[in-house]
Amino acid sequence: MAEVLVLVELNPSGTGVRKTTLEALTAARALGEVSAVVVGAPGTAAGVHDALAEYGAAKVYVAESEEMDAYLVAPKAEVLAQLVGQVSPAAVVIPSSSEGKEVAGRLAIKTGSGFLTDVTEIAADGTATQVAFAGGTVVHSQVTVGTPIYTLRGNSVAPEPSPAAAAEEPVSIALSEQAKQTRVLDRVVETKSSRPELTEAAIVVSGGRGVASAENFSVIEGLADSLGAAVGASRAAVDSGFYPHTFQVGQTGKTVSPQLYIAVGISGAIQHRAGMQTSKTIVAVNKDAEAPIFELADFGVVGDLNTVVPAATQQIAARK
Amino acid sequence: MNIVVLVKQVPDSGSERKLDSSDNTVARASADNVINEMDEYAIEEALTVKESQGGEVTVLTVGPGSATDAIRKALSMGADKAVHVTDDAVHGSCAVQTSAVIAAALQQLEYDLVLCGAESTDGQVSVMPALLSERLGIPHLSGARKLTVEGTTVRVERQTDGGYWMLESSLPAIVSTWDTINEPRYPSFKGIMAAKKKPVETKSLADLGVDPASVGLATATSRVLDFAGRPPKGEGVKVADEGDGAEKLVGYLAAQKLV
Ligand SMILES: Cc1cc2nc3c(=O)[nH]c(=O)nc-3n(C[C@H](O)[C@H](O)[C@H](O)COP(=O)(O)OP(=O)(O)OC[C@H]3O[C@@H](n4cnc5c(N)ncnc54)[C@H](O)[C@@H]3O)c2cc1C
Ligand SMILES: Nc1ncnc2c1ncn2[C@@H]1O[C@H](COP(=O)(O)O)[C@@H](O)[C@H]1O
Numbered sequence: 001m002a003e004v005l006v007l008v009e010l011n012p013s014g015t016g017v018r019k020t021t022l023e024a025l026t027a028a029r030a031l032g033e034v035s036a037v038v039v040g041a042p043g044t045a046a047g048v049h050d051a052l053a054e055y056g057a058a059k060v061y062v063a064e065s066e067e068m069d070a071y072l073v074a075p076k077a078e079v080l081a082q083l084v085g086q087v088s089p090a091a092v093v094i095p096s097s098s099e100g101k102e103v104a105g106r107l108a109i110k111t112g113s114g115f116l117t118d119v120t121e122i123a124a125d126g127t128a129t130q131v132a133f134a135g136g137t138v139v140h141s142q143v144t145v146g147t148p149i150y151t152l153r154g155n156s157v158a159p160e161p162s163p164a165a166a167a168e169e170p171v172s173i174a175l176s177e178q179a180k181q182t183r184v185l186d187r188v189v190e191t192k193s194s195r196p197e198l199t200e201a202a203i204v205v206s207g208g209r210g211v212a213s214a215e216n217f218s219v220i221e222g223l224a225d226s227l228g229a230a231v232g233a234s235r236a237a238v239d240s241g242f243y244p245h246t247f248q249v250g251q252t253g254k255t256v257s258p259q260l261y262i263a264v265g266i267s268g269a270i271q272h273r274a275g276m277q278t279s280k281t282i283v284a285v286n287k288d289a290e291a292p293i294f295e296l297a298d299f300g301v302v303g304d305l306n307t308v309v310p311a312a313t314q315q316i317a318a319r320k
Numbered sequence: 321m322n323i324v325v326l327v328k329q330v331p332d333s334g335s336e337r338k339l340d341s342s343d344n345t346v347a348r349a350s351a352d353n354v355i356n357e358m359d360e361y362a363i364e365e366a367l368t369v370k371e372s373q374g375g376e377v378t379v380l381t382v383g384p385g386s387a388t389d390a391i392r393k394a395l396s397m398g399a400d401k402a403v404h405v406t407d408d409a410v411h412g413s414c415a416v417q418t419s420a421v422i423a424a425a426l427q428q429l430e431y432d433l434v435l436c437g438a439e440s441t442d443g444q445v446s447v448m449p450a451l452l453s454e455r456l457g458i459p460h461l462s463g464a465r466k467l468t469v470e471g472t473t474v475r476v477e478r479q480t481d482g483g484y485w486m487l488e489s490s491l492p493a494i495v496s497t498w499d500t501i502n503e504p505r506y507p508s509f510k511g512i513m514a515a516k517k518k519p520v521e522t523k524s525l526a527d528l529g530v531d532p533a534s535v536g537l538a539t540a541t542s543r544v545l546d547f548a549g550r551p552p553k554g555e556g557v558k559v560a561d562e563g564d565g566a567e568k569l570v571g572y573l574a575a576q577k578l579v
Contacts (some may be wrong), residue, residue, distance in 0.1 A: 012480070012481055012482065022360060030381025070459075072461070072478075072485075072487055073445070073450070073460075073462070077454075086557065087421050098438075098462065098463055100500075101445070102447065102460070104369070104447065105415070105447030105448075105450035105451045105454070106450050106451075106453070106454045108416055108541070109416070109419070109454040109455055110494075111453065114414065114416060114540075114542040115415075115447075115540065115541070115542070116542055117445050117446075117447065127545065131422065131550070132339070133337045133338075136337075136549060136550055137338075137339060137547055137548070137549060137550065138547065138548055138549075138550050139339070139344075139544055139546075139547040140544070140545040140546050140547070141495065141542055141543060141544045141545060142542065142545055143540060143541060143542045144540065144541060144543050145541040146541070172549055178410070179488075181458070181493075182459040182460060182461055182487055182489045182493075183487065183488045183489065184485055184486070184487060184489065185475075185488040186484075187483070187486050187490050188485070189482055189483040190482060190483040190484070191480065191482045191483065193482065201474075203578070245479075245500050246479075246481055246482060251333055251441055252357070252441075254558040260573070260576075262576050270333060271333055271334070274333070281576060281578065282556075282572070283569065283572070285335065285565075289558070294556070294558055296553065296556075297556045298553070298554075298556045298557070299440070299556060299557050299558075299559075299569070299572045300556060300557070300558040301558075301559055301560075301561055301566075301568065302558060302559070302560045302561060302565075303561025303565040303568050304561070307561070307565070307566075308561050308565040308566050308569065309566075309569075311565075311566030311568050312565075312566040312569050314566075315566055315567065315570045316570055318558065318579050319570075319574070320509055
């Protein structure tokens, strides 16, 4: 059976795999037998081995050294390129983070291959599904040159366990000078949140300009916490200084695809939709009955968020 | 300091965007085309670096004839000159092919720093700078929310979820910028008038020494098989809050087993 390489993405905290990795392992199984590829400082593979075994990695290629973390992205592409040369995989699947896309692009040039980014599904024949233009168009595409490289959009595929051996194989590699051009001097965490990560969360509650102030975002946070949800924001809310930019959902922010997306005080501009349109269930609270967000919503409440949302938060808390 | 800024013309995300059913490429002719918004931040950053370090800012775009509008915008903001690579053979190229064209054009220019947007709004591929870095053998510092140049060293704060990474490399380098890096200036009347006299050099693939058969739909590294509008969502339910909005909302969530 053909081998498929999956690049392992770690949690930003450095411990454990990201959910996107489990999704990639699951999607890759359609194409062949999965080999996970771990690139990082010594000890990285030990921390993720069990998860990779549980989610179907027959093999785990381990490229560990202090150098792997000292430079930006390029070492990962170099390790993958070497493996592509050695094992001629049927495909390479990479989680679709900004780092993942950079790795995919570099790997494409190194191996003379084509790539497809932000795919939501991969069929057994290699055909990928992508969603274009603010979620309005569904596209089927294929790589026609070299080893197909895919980056898989988060939350598109439900991770499914499928126990496998996860036999570790060390990869010995001497990084080229080119891979060492961009040094990572420091990794700084500014906001630590106890809430789930925005792009991974099953539920997202987002606030827009209608929230009216930074202080009043506590209304959004309250509802989010009652649901165990992540908090998002529209660009208008971010530009007005109500909420930090990292939480922006939309074309120039994050793309989310949760089970439930609740838009509060958000009009539903096309650029906002671009980031949330593929959510499974969409709920909106807006005082303007004509707001375009209602065209998209499975359930909408026309009302003032300042009365509806705190009351809903209380009722949800009371159900527990 | 010679700075090249990459700009791309894209269909306006606020207007209707389509794929062309004759060849499954982005319908550019019928679209309302604008400069990729993220690229305005790259232009602004280039002008800021030039103001403190001196030098020249060159705009580079690969695109159809109509892309001159994007070039004008960049020149009226304050860029000094432009190179417009345009050739019918480029139509339908994938990112891998386009990167070969941009790399060839860059090799004919003198640059210490290449700036570009972190992503374009039509494809949202966000890989162009990585492809160019790989092809040109120069470092890529991605997703900048802050940029400093000191001598031949460039430092970038790379925006991440909940923080940033401090990156460093030597020049020449390519840096991609987020919209958090600055506030792009509006072209002044004087800037708009001055832009009309600035040099815009048009180049074909032959001028770059790129084989036309190596680009375009026929040899693209990936291909769109088919596309369709997403099936419209079933009509949603909309209720007015008459003091019972929260109750109805929570009732709906409970019925869907979401709470
Ligand atoms: C190139 C480009 C990229 C962009 N990228 C993004 C992006 O990534 N993400 C994004 O979100 N936007 C983006 N935008 C901006 C987008 O076009 C909209 O301007 C933005 O989404 C509007 O945010 P909003 O809905 O919060 O604000 P508004 O459009 O001002 O809507 C506020 C809503 O709140 C409602 N409201 C007010 N008070 C209350 C109340 N008390 N109770 C209930 N409802 C209330 C109003 O009825 C209104 O519908 C982009 C724009 C461009 C041009
Ligand atoms: N055809 C092009 N001509 C010039 N610059 C481009 C072109 N395509 C992409 N770019 C640059 O690369 C950035 C990222 O684009 P993309 O990889 O398409 O998301 C854009 O913001 C531009 O700065």
